[in-house]
Amino acid sequence: MNDSAYGGFWRGAFDAAPAFSLIAPQDGVGAHNLSAATVREFFGALRSGSHAAAPPRKFGALVELFEQVTTQ
Secondary structure (H helix, E strand, C coil): CCHHHHHHHHHHHHHHCCCCCEECCECCCCCCCCCHHHHHHHHHHHHHHHHHCCCCCEECCECCCCCCCCCC
16 A cells, blocks of 8 residues: 555545544654655644544554564
């Protein structure tokens, strides 16, 4: 799914569930699951989708401030 489709999905989800008022996904950067560039693209689309929903929704992000370490 590209970033535009991702934003459209969330706009549809918000439109279909008017009581769903906030989304705050975890960014995944600290755990090296996502790059900063990917987060910018997808969070930008998600923010646009949440603000375009009727009614507009709040958008936030849970920023990972830790480093994922694997031990043996």
